[in-house]
Amino acid sequence: MCLAGKAFKNRIIALYDRHTGENLEEQVFGRFWMNFLYGTVFGRLLTRLLLKRRCISRIYGFFQNRRRSVRKIPGFIRLNNLNTEEIAKGLTDFTCFNDFFIRTLKAGSRPVDMAAERLVSPADCRLQACAVERDTLVPVKGRPCTLAQLLGDSALAEQYCGGNCLIFRLAPSDYHRFCYIDNGVQGPVRSLGAALDSVNPLVLAARVPVFAENHRHLCILETENFGAVQHLDVGAMLVGRVHQHKPSGGPCRKGEEKGYFLFGGSTIVLVFKQGIIALDEDISSRSAQGIEVIVRYGEGIGRRI
Numbered sequence: 001m002c003l004a005g006k007a008f009k010n011r012i013i014a015l016y017d018r019h020t021g022e023n024l025e026e027q028v029f030g031r032f033w034m035n036f037l038y039g040t041v042f043g044r045l046l047t048r049l050l051l052k053r054r055c056i057s058r059i060y061g062f063f064q065n066r067r068r069s070v071r072k073i074p075g076f077i078r079l080n081n082l083n084t085e086e087i088a089k090g091l092t093d094f095t096c097f098n099d100f101f102i103r104t105l106k107a108g109s110r111p112v113d114m115a116a117e118r119l120v121s122p123a124d125c126r127l128q129a130c131a132v133e134r135d136t137l138v139p140v141k142g143r144p145c146t147l148a149q150l151l152g153d154s155a156l157a158e159q160y161c162g163g164n165c166l167i168f169r170l171a172p173s174d175y176h177r178f179c180y181i182d183n184g185v186q187g188p189v190r191s192l193g194a195a196l197d198s199v200n201p202l203v204l205a206a207r208v209p210v211f212a213e214n215h216r217h218l219c220i221l222e223t224e225n226f227g228a229v230q231h232l233d234v235g236a237m238l239v240g241r242v243h244q245h246k247p248s249g250g251p252c253r254k255g256e257e258k259g260y261f262l263f264g265g266s267t268i269v270l271v272f273k274q275g276i277i278a279l280d281e282d283i284s285s286r287s288a289q290g291i292e293v294i295v296r297y298g299e300g301i302g303r304r305i
Contacts (some may be wrong), residue, residue: 119302185221
């Protein structure tokens with residue numbers, strides 16, 4: 001293995017759990033395969049020519065919808081130490097693995113901070129804030145890309161120069177339903193991009209241009225408290241589908257479910273105009289160090305300026 005491959009293999013992904021105050025090292029899902037697919041020459045070639053194609057993820061998703069896939073559920077629960085007490089359905093009531101993956105939770109499991117000035121997380125995830133310098137997103141770790149590349153519209157991107165970009169990365173173990181961050185109106189959903197690279201943290205740290213190239217759903221949220229917000233739901237390798245409850249748009253309420261991701265890790269990206277939000281100090285300080293912060297669906301993460 002080359003020197004770059006060794007660095008990829010040994011890379012540590014730092015996390016901060018704001019609920020316990022602990023600094024953690026992420027146990028990367030499928031690390032062996034990520035090391036092979038993105039840390040070796042042959043693996044990168046295989047990924048580029050075959051695995052990042054959407055048909056491969058559709059095929060994989062098909063098998064997660066088959067009845068026999070329920071056999072994977074107990075092992076997935078043990079591997080990820082999931083809290084089964086908060087799951088709405090009984091474990092024997094799921095019809096396939098994807099049915100379990102998009103599980104709903106019992107009422108009250110994810111309380112939403114309803115204070116008007118508070119910005120909330122749209123999902124259970126690892127959050128990192130990213131600077132928008134001129135028209136370029138500049139993450140501490142990861143590959144810079146322009147807003148025009150991300151949004152697929154240079155005129156639209158110009159309106160957000162100097163603003164804030166928040167990257168919410170969902171691991172396979174996370175609850176994969178996501179919500180609206182405020183009351184307002186959602187515009188129609190547009191599809192952008194065609195690739196399906198992994199959003200595994202090793203891949204992001206290796207500066208693969210995931211967000212600018214992956215298949216993603218983009219819509220504008222005209223919110224009551226945070227202005228016009230660009231909301232992107234980014235698909236990833238082995239994510240069979242991203243489901244939107246309102247593909248044509250419509251009124252939305254803070255904490256209302258917006259949609260869900262089927263199997264795989266996924267990412268939500270929110271882009272705010274300049275001078276709109278101030279993040280909580282624990283998130284802003286750790287983002288500056290390239291450390292992601294573990295947050296939950298509906299949890300307060302910042303405020304309106």
